[in-house]
Structure formats: structure tokens, C-alpha cells
Amino acid sequence: MKNIEELIQIALDNKENSYSPYSNFRVSAVVMTKNGEIYKGVNIENASYPATICAERSALAAAISEGARDFHTIVITGDSNDTYPCGVCRQFMAEVLDIDTKVVIANSPTDYKTYSMEDLLPHSFSKKDLL
Ligand code: THU
Numbered sequence: 209m210k211n212i213e214e215l216i217q218i219a220l221d222n223k224e225n226s227y228s229p230y231s232n233f234r235v236s237a238v239v240m241t242k243n244g245e246i247y248k249g250v251n252i253e254n255a256s257y258p259a260t261i262c263a264e265r266s267a268l269a270a271a272i273s274e275g276a277r278d279f280h281t282i283v284i285t286g287d288s289n290d291t292y293p294c295g296v297c298r299q300f301m302a303e304v305l306d307i308d309t310k311v312v313i314a315n316s317p318t319d320y321k322t323y324s325m326e327d328l329l330p331h332s333f334s335k336k337d338l339l
Pocket of ligand 1: 228231233234235250251252253260261262263264291292293294297
């Protein structure tokens with residue numbers, strides 16, 4: 209298992225993989241499973257702007273596509289101070305993260321905040337509403 213400082217450094221380094229020619233705003237996300245496996249994602253923009261994929265969904269799609277579940281931590285870092293997930297990503301994350309998954313908004317390995325999904329999207333519409 210990597211510690212939080214290591215995960216944040218991985219996320220910061222991974223920002224260079226951002227494909228963001230339109231906004232020039234880089235975002236990177238790193239997710240670690242409870243087994244310690246790590247998956248990375250970046251924002252991937254498109255000339256048809258709404259087709260853009262955010263870094264959070266990119267990382268989680270990579271992880272889930274490889275069969276990963278049970279996420280321990282997701283670290284998000286972007287080009288602004290305190291880059292928080294957008295509304296679409298919050299809805300996506302609420303579906304696939306666990307109640308105890310740590311959501312870390314990071315500026316540097318020593319400057320970060322930790323949340324739960326309940327903090328970021330309270331009273332969410334979720335699978336409990338459909339089942
Ligand atoms: N973006 C993310 O990847 N994640 C966020 O949490 C906020 C926004 C991306 C989408 C777009 O490529 C760029 O940042 C500017 O909105």
C-alpha cells in the first residue's frame with residue numbers, strides 16, 4: 209500500500225499526461241484499491257467539448273475495466289488550488305466508491321484535504337433508489 213504522500217506525488221507526476229489542448233487545465237486522478245493496486249487517469253478533452261472525460265472518471269474507468277473494485281483512496285489534483293470533482297464526477301463516484309473510500313483533494317504532498325463521498329454529494333440519488 210502506498211501512503212497518501214506517495215499517492216499524491218504519483219497524481220502530480222501524472223498531470224503531464226493530461227490531454228487538455230482546449231482548456232489547458234490539467235487534472236489527474238489516482239485511485240488505489242484496498243489491495244494496494246493503483247490506477248491513473250487524466251482529463252481527456254475533445255474538439256466536441258461535451259465529449260471530454262474528466263480525470264476522476266478516466267481513472268475509475270481504467271480501474272473498473274481491469275476488474276478493480278473496493279477502492280481505498282482516490283486522489284485528485286488539478287491546475288487550480290483545490291480542484292474539486294465536477295457534478296457529473298460526483299454522481300459517478302457515488303456509484304462506484306465505498307462509504308469509507310477517502311477522497312483526497314490535493315495541492316501537494318503536504319497540502320491536501322480528505323473527504324468522504326457523503327461529504328461531497330449528500331442525499332445522492334443512487335442504486336438504493338432503484339432497487
Ligand atoms: N476537469 C476534470 O478532469 N476534473 C474535475 O474535477 C474538474 C474538471 C477537467 C474537464 C476539462 O478537461 C477541464 O478540467 C476544464 O474544465
